Amino acid sequence: MNAHQQDPLLTVDGLVVEYPARGWRGTPFRAVRGVGFDIRPGETVGLIGESGSGKSTIGRALLGLAPVTEGRILFDGEDVSHPTHRRRRELTSLIQVVYQDPYSSLNPAMTIGDILTEPLTVRRVPRREALERVRDLLETVGLPADAVRRLPREFSGGQRQRVAIARALVLDPRLIVCDEPVSALDLSTQQRVLDLLIEVQERTGVAYLFVSHDLTVVRELSHRVAVMYRGEIVERGDGDTVTSRPSHPYTRRLLLSSPVCDPDAQARRRAERRRLSVPS
Amino acid sequence: MITYSVKRLLSGAALLAVLSVITFFALRLGTQGVAQQIAGQSAGPEAVALIEERYGLDRPLAQQFLSWAASALTGDLGRSWFTGQPVTEAVLSRLAVTVNLAVGSVALTGALGVLLGALAATRRGWPDRLVQVLSVLGQAVPGFVLAVGLVLLFAVQLRWFPATGYTDPSDSVGGWIRSLTLPVLALAVGSVGGVAQQVRGSMLDVLRRDHVRTLRSRGLPRRRVLYRYVLRNAAGPALSVLGLQFVIILSAAVVVEQVFSIPGLGPVALTSTARGDAPLVMGVVLVTGALVVLVNLLVDLLQAFLNPKVRLS
């Protein structure tokens, strides 16, 4: 694979997302204020920010779930910021998503098999073939084959998130938006899901837009990272630099605020953070 | 708040307009031979023609409606074709009676419903079972059966209350209460269970919420948390149900007024619709429609008052 010559898979340029105002006279809420970045095939771009920073909105805009007010989203050279209804549905096989909450993102009334084959059957893939593919995928994400017949509530959070990942993969997408995929999981399962994501990426070459508030997690997964604050990107760069030696004060505060599980290291961090926040 | 109310009232006015169009045409298309009925069963064609001309029944329907609407907009709802009484007078005097009945029932329903619901939510045990039984009975026993039963027992057998009729409070307050007791009971019993169950449900729901535990963690006695905080939070849903009950009771009152021969809107609605007395029917529809719109608005305003989140935005 020759990555040098590769054009970006996704280019976001001057993206603005505004939610219409409630009532007649309110001002619209601007969740994303002119954001630009790109993702190359097989790459993970991490998007860090706190709640309300607009990081999740960007993911939703890519999926067509949030309105693009200004700017462009180019996918493989095609402007997909305002696709037709039909094109949007076609795009769903190229851009997929893994949501934060593995409990509510799977329909509790459907079996895992139905959930996973649904994207295929609506595309007229024969049921037999679809099941075949789903069995393969279950193996990929490390779930037993008999999961097809079971309901989501029979699985733990981590397992459900594997189902969600399998669902994202079922259409062979080129980009997956991972919206806080591990933050609802217990500690002991977070790492395994992260490992799975990396493994899947290495195997299939899919690109990730990895949205998270957790620096540590972003660092593990992202080739490049952008830091968002109040709807704008305040810092960007390669994963290691941004997450361990940030230059923007906000990113530094973010880094120093996340505790580490060593009392002495944490005490140093605390002291450093205090020094940083005094002038502000 | 004021703009909101004005907006709601405007939408209510539009609603009444549509309602009157629907009612007018349904009624007039439905009832033929009104003139014959007004004139009487043995009246000859001359008398019928006279009536038709007198009330403009020989004109096209649309024209009839427009002329009704034009005078309605000036506040003149015309006169009943059958009794000749001004519609405004006929409807308003009877509305007062129905509102007496409905407000009495809703008040009783509300008081008993909240009391029983709160008891059931906090004590379980017998109040809980009572609420269950009441709500099942309320849903399962038709109002008129209950009304007839009440009359047979309390009016005919025991003669504690009058079997029929309505005494105006200006004549005798005692008589007024006595004449309303049975009909109010007949209407309230049907809905107390439902309201109590709603109160119980929303109280249990509030009881499970985090802030109740937090308040208790500060040493507030259970009783105080229940009656000051939980009840207040549960009041919203209860209020919605009461508002809905008012509308339901307004409809149920038709039957109860019939059983007790109470001169409310019900008998007027029944007879005027049955014989096609269009001006009177339109009056009834407009007035009850407006009443429902106002009650709903009132409920929503109270709701907003109870819920600071809505009130302040």
Next chain:
Amino acid sequence: MKPSPLHALAVTLAALLPLTACSNGSGSDSEQPEELVVGMPVDLTTWAAADAAWGNEALYHQAVYDTLLRTDAQGGVEPGLATEWSYDESMTRLTLELREGVTFSDGTAFDAEVAVQNLLRFRDGASENAANLSSVVEAEAVDADTVELTLDAPDPALLTYLSHNAGLQASPETFDAEDAQVRPVGSGPYVLDEEATVVSSRYVFTAREDYWDPEVQLYPKITMQYYPDATAMLNAVKGGQVNVTNLHSSSQAADAESAGYDVHLSPVNWKGLILADRGGEVEEAVGDVRVRQAINHALDREALLDAMDHGYGEPTAQIFGPDSEAYAEALDDAYPYDPDRARELLEEAGYPDGITLVQPQTSFTPASEFELIAGMLAESGIDVEAEHVGSTFIGDLLGGAWPTFRFALNQEPLPWMTYRLAIAPDSAWNVYDVEDPTVEKLAERMRLGGEDGAAASRELNEYLVEQAWFAPFYRLQGIVVTDGSTDATHKVGYAMPNLWDIVPVS
């Protein structure tokens, strides 16, 4: 009352209710009658005298209005606002001498001019009985207290009509008043208390001072309470809330009796089938007298009486009542129940497989009655199909929508009135306007009255029964109940007594 669990419950409840203290307030045993409460089974149609209805509504009008003449309980004509009356020889000119010094409750004086206007307005008005004055060609005020009516032909019922709505006298101020329908101004014994009145529910009257005939003012106050619902009416009776009323249904008589009321029975209506299309205009079969006779033979009148009206009535095949000159007892049994004979007649008429009739069915009468009759007729090969109709029923009926239908018609006190109601070609209930030379010849004789008129009316009755213009089931008893403090004298041919025949019992 025996103590029972229900009673115990009631007593317990009583202890909880503070309201029961005032439960003995209704002074049913007080000596001086303060008020008369009349239960009314029908609402008032209108107060406007020119459009007024009568029959069950008569009490409302008798409270407020005077009529030119009155009829006593036996049907005899008595003075009202007219003190004397006389016909000329040709029986086409009627002179009425009016009472002097009578004023309406608004102060307007009553005189011949007012009387003339009232008469003409009624004749040209929208009352269902407007045709009762159709024979009046001219009305003239000869002087201030004399009225002269010119008729196009003799009318033996005119004097009676003038004691009904046709003779109602209203103040001229109301003639073109917009509120004439709701605000009566009469010269009668009572005035309407508009404050206390609730239109279509409760009408309250107070006695007028200086009324010319204080003998008919038996109560200082009268309340007429309209009960649209039969159950409510019965409950009011059981609860002791009315002094006198006319019951909706004979099935309630027993209840009223056990509640301590006196039950007064009198034949008022005849109930049966009107075989209207006797000319065979729409339904050929009905045009055949044998078919009509077959229908008469197919009815088990005794059984119907028991089943539908609990025996409160008398089986009959004639439409004239016992109080009528035309009545002949023998005709009651003219058509004995005989399904075989009925089938024979049908076969003779050319309907060996029976016939099918379509009849209207309304919610005014219980569906069970319709089916009972239909079931009975079916046994004789006469199938009845129901057509469900709503409020347009009467109009359609009178318009001739159904060749045969079931109804209950008043048994008028005078044969001529019956003729005008249901037999004359232009009468309302001869819905197909059937004209029969024999009937018309007899009618001409009846019109002139006297002995020959009476004889002619009996012949007419016989002829109608033989021709089977109708298929009556039975004469239905009107049921008036009075409580212990009230008595009432029944008025011939009508459900309710005259207002002044309802009297307090001392």
Next chain:
Amino acid sequence: MSTPASSPGLVPRLLRHPLGSPALVFVVLAVAVAVAGRWLAPHDPTATSVALVMAPPSAEHWLGGDAAGRDVLSRLVVATTYSLAGGMVVAALAALSGVTGGLAAGYFGGWVDTAGAWLTALVMSAPAMVILLAARTAFGPSLWLSMAVFGALISPVYYRVVYNAVRAVCGEPYVDAARTSGLSTPRIIARHVLLAVRAPVILVSSGVVAAGIGMMAALDFLGLGSPSTPTWGQMLSEGFYDMARNPLLVLWPSLALGLTMVALVLLGNALRDELEGTSAPAPDGRRAPWRPRSEEPPRVIEHGDADERPVLLSVRDLAVAYPRGGGWTTVVHRSDLTVRRGQVHGLVGESGSGKSQTAFAVLGLLGQGGRAVAGSIVFGGQELTGLDEARMNALRGRRIAYVPQEPMSNLDPAFTVGAQFTDPLRVVLGRSAKEARRTALDLLARVGIPDPERVYRSYPHQLSGGMAQRVLIAAAVAAGPDLLIADEPTTALDVTVQAEVLDLLRELIDELDMSVLLVTHSFGVVADICDHVSVMSDGTVVESGPTRSVLAGPRHPYTRELLAAIPRGNPRPPLEGARP
């Protein structure tokens, strides 16, 4: 989470429901009679016979004859068909319009929503009786027509239920997920949304069928029924007419009507219990006594501890259980915990490990039905298990305080911050209104709220999460408690806010000299603030000791596993060919 109606065993579950089973059996029976009525009726229900008028029961006619001489039993049987069918028509029409409208309005929102709301208001403000009568006069007396009109009139019942359900579902990520799977709108509605409204629709239906049957009876009573169709209501109103002569004619239809409606309502209640899981737990009398698990959990691994401060809280062998069905679900087994004066004690574990339940047990505020079934909790020398309500209240307000996890949901939305802050101060601590207010304002200022006056007057929804948590902390420490129980106090907050709130807690601990039991899942938080830590797994404390010692040298395999699982934060190398 709603359980779908189709999940295996709804019918068996209904059959086990104490009121549901007789109701279900009755309804099934009634439906069977309704379906087979034509053939079951011993006589022609419309055949009249003069001989049978008001006939008493006989061998030939079990229930006798009615006023028209018809066989009462046959009419009763056939009336079942019409009455139930009438109720069904009501439900079908109401469901058709209500569900369609609710689905459309809930799913599409916008103007469809507005139109739907307006139409609902229109239908609800229309006087039902007048409309029914007008339709009747217009189209003649037909049972089906009246029922259809009534169905349309009560369709708002369905509309509301469906609308709310759809709104709730549309917020669920799985609907978004379906959208991003490329499903078309009709398919999403059919597959995902309809599934969610099915349960509430079934629930509402039994009530609506009952209402329809009741309405039909009322119309018959008012004489507005269809005279040719035998229904219970019609039999009833005919019975009323002749009640004095034959009260039995009222009894039979009343029984049929009443029992059916009661059965339908009870069935609806049972369905709700089973579908929403609100069935009441068996009363204590019938519950088996709690029993500890058969296998004894291993004892706590205790690290050596130099802390000699006096013990404030001692939890020994604590077990917490909740009633479930006829038995118990045990969420905490043999938990041991020692909190010393001035100690900040972290209680770490994954979700479901029982750490919060242990904390609530100490507070005496376990959820509905939960109780400490074994062991002891000794606080300041006083045994807390089995303590009466009043004494526990006294402790809670003054000596034990609580800081919850979700700041927003732990403030009462209906009261201002000031009101709910000062109420306990006045009731529990007996301060005057003025004093309480001053205390509150001081404390709000103390916890770093910039404009205490404004916050005091504010309602919870006007505050940010961090602000709300500061309010809750201020309220908790108002009485100067000895022990502060903090249940994941920073989990719901952003990391930067978390750091600030932890700083605040640290300051307050020093200032007020209190002990803290800090429940958390984050070892980072433990490292930041706790001097002691206990690790819980599966309802049991498995390891306990000074923070440094436990973090540096975990001895229990579970602790080791947990620490090892913490994302290492190894940076990923840049992708080949990345531009700088």
